[in-house]
Amino acid sequence: MNPHSAMPIPRIINKIDSPEAKSPPGKNRPNRLRILLLFLIAAYLSGCAIIPIITTEQGLRSGRGQILESDLAAFEIGKTTREEVLFKFGEPSLVLNDQKLIVYRWAVSKGGAIFVAVAPGAGMAATAGPIDRYYLVRIEFNENGRLLRFDRSSSIWSEMDKKINEWIPSEDKKYTRTMRILISPAPTLSALQQDADAPCLGVKIRVEDFADLRPDLEAGSPIGKVKPAWLKEGVDVCTRQQPSEVVRDSVMTQLQAMGAEITDQGPEVVVSGAVRTFAIKTTNNRPGWYNLFGSVEFDLTARHVTAADAGVTRHYKIACRRHSMSPFSEEKFTAVLGDCMKDYQRQTDLDIDLIWEINSGFVPGAGGESP
Amino acid sequence: MALPGWLYRYPALLPHLKQKLLALAAALLLLGPATACAPTPSLSPADSATLENSGYGFIRDGVSSRDEITTRIGLPVYEFEHRRILIYRCHNSDNLVSLYSVGPVDPYNPREMPSPHPELCSVVLVFDSNGILAKHSLVISK
Numbered sequence: 001m002n003p004h005s006a007m008p009i010p011r012i013i014n015k016i017d018s019p020e021a022k023s024p025p026g027k028n029r030p031n032r033l034r035i036l037l038l039f040l041i042a043a044y045l046s047g048c049a050i051i052p053i054i055t056t057e058q059g060l061r062s063g064r065g066q067i068l069e070s071d072l073a074a075f076e077i078g079k080t081t082r083e084e085v086l087f088k089f090g091e092p093s094l095v096l097n098d099q100k101l102i103v104y105r106w107a108v109s110k111g112g113a114i115f116v117a118v119a120p121g122a123g124m125a126a127t128a129g130p131i132d133r134y135y136l137v138r139i140e141f142n143e144n145g146r147l148l149r150f151d152r153s154s155s156i157w158s159e160m161d162k163k164i165n166e167w168i169p170s171e172d173k174k175y176t177r178t179m180r181i182l183i184s185p186a187p188t189l190s191a192l193q194q195d196a197d198a199p200c201l202g203v204k205i206r207v208e209d210f211a212d213l214r215p216d217l218e219a220g221s222p223i224g225k226v227k228p229a230w231l232k233e234g235v236d237v238c239t240r241q242q243p244s245e246v247v248r249d250s251v252m253t254q255l256q257a258m259g260a261e262i263t264d265q266g267p268e269v270v271v272s273g274a275v276r277t278f279a280i281k282t283t284n285n286r287p288g289w290y291n292l293f294g295s296v297e298f299d300l301t302a303r304h305v306t307a308a309d310a311g312v313t314r315h316y317k318i319a320c321r322r323h324s325m326s327p328f329s330e331e332k333f334t335a336v337l338g339d340c341m342k343d344y345q346r347q348t349d350l351d352i353d354l355i356w357e358i359n360s361g362f363v364p365g366a367g368g369e370s371p
Numbered sequence: 372m373a374l375p376g377w378l379y380r381y382p383a384l385l386p387h388l389k390q391k392l393l394a395l396a397a398a399l400l401l402l403g404p405a406t407a408c409a410p411t412p413s414l415s416p417a418d419s420a421t422l423e424n425s426g427y428g429f430i431r432d433g434v435s436s437r438d439e440i441t442t443r444i445g446l447p448v449y450e451f452e453h454r455r456i457l458i459y460r461c462h463n464s465d466n467l468v469s470l471y472s473v474g475p476v477d478p479y480n481p482r483e484m485p486s487p488h489p490e491l492c493s494v495v496l497v498f499d500s501n502g503i504l505a506k507h508s509l510v511i512s513k
Contacts, residue, residue: 059409064491065512066411083456083497089414090493090510091448091458099451108411145452 055111063106080147102139107132185337198259199355205260206267210244211274224280243278250341273300294336295319312357318343412489412512425468437502463492
C-alpha cells in the first residue's frame, strides 16, 4: 500500500489551523507538538525537513570572547589609538591592510536545527546541528594609528568575510580565508636507543643545513593538496617547518640515537643533505575512506673532516601510506610523513657501510675499524 | 510513548510516527551540547596582580626591557608599530596564566582560532622609545 494514499494530510492541516484547534492562552504546548508533527509529516512527504530551534544567545562557539556594544562606546574617531584598542581587547582575530584594520570575531550558539531525512519504506534518519550567530567587530586606523571608523555587526548565515574586505581597498591585500592544513611532522627516535652498544658512540658530527631541491619551490609552498570531490577548492597541506629542516632534524635525531654527538665544535664527521621530494597525496577510493600517501626523497652525505673528498652518499626514496576517515586529518598527515622518516631511520640502523664510514671519522686517519 | 488523542483518528500514521518521534528525540539529545545554557564570556582586562601571581614578576612597567622579555618568553604572536606594542598569547586557568610563544603570525595564513578558546588570554606590552616597558595589560575572557 502506498503510505501516502492513506494519509489524510489536508484534514490534519485544516484541523491544526482551525480556530477550535488552538489551545487556550498559556497552554501552547499541544500546539508545539502539533507543529513538530507537521514537520515530521512534511519530512515524510518531501523526503527531508529542517527543524530550527532558535534559542537566546549563549555559549561561545568560536573565538576567545565577545565584545559588547558598551565596550565600544568609549571609542572616539580621531582620538582613540590602536594601542588603546589592543590594550583593551588583546590579540585580534585578524590584522589586515598593513595593520590598519583590526578584526575581532566570535560566534555564539543561537540554538540548533534538526535535519530529518525520510525514505518512504526505508525509514527515517534524524540528526542535529548547531545554529551559530557570527559577530564581527571591524576597527580601522589611519596612518598615525588613530581610529578612523569602527562597527560591530552580526549574522546568522555567514562569517562575513566579504564584510571584512569592504574596508580593504587594495585588491592584493584583501582577506581570503586560506584553506590550509598546517602540520608538524617531527622526527621520531628509532627503536635503537642510545646506549653503551650504540654503533657511533662519541663520534662528533656536524650536520649542515640541508638543501631544498624540490621543483617549483616557493617559501611556504604546500607539500600537497587535498581535494575531495565535494569540495569546490582544494585544501593545501603545509608544514610549519621547512621540509629540509624536518628531514635534517630526523637525521640528527637518528645520529644521536646511534650514539653520535651533534656539535659544531671540532666535528670529526660532517653530514650534509638535500631534499628532493617531501609530499603528501590523497586518493579517495570509496566514500569516507581516504588513502594518504607520504613520500620523502633525499640525499645524505657523510664525510670525514680530514678527507673532504671521501665519504659515503646515500639516496633515500621512501613512500608510506595510511588510511583515514577524514581527508583533512592533521594527525594522519603528520603520522604518514613520520612513518617515512621512521623508515629512513630503520634503513640507517641497518646500513653497515654508513656506520663504518662515520666510525672511521672517529679515529682520524686510522681508516676505522668495523663497528 | 503517548501521542495526542487526535492522532489516533489517523491510524495509518501511528506506526511510522512513534518510531520517528523516537529518532527525533535522539536528535534533540544531540542538540543538547549546542544549545546548552552557558554564558558567553566577554573580553576584558584582568587584575594586574594576576601576572605577578603567575610567576611573571619580571614583567614590570618602567623596569623590564623588550629584549629581556623576548629573551625570556620568546617571539610574540603580534608586533605593532615597529615593535612598540607586542602581544603574547597565554593560557588562563583559575587566574593562573602561562604565557607561551607561538611565534609570529604566519603571513600566508592569518592566524585565527576557529574553535572556542575562552581559556586563551593575551598579554599586551607597550614599550617606550627606549625599549622599556611603559605599561602592560592582561586581557582574559570572563
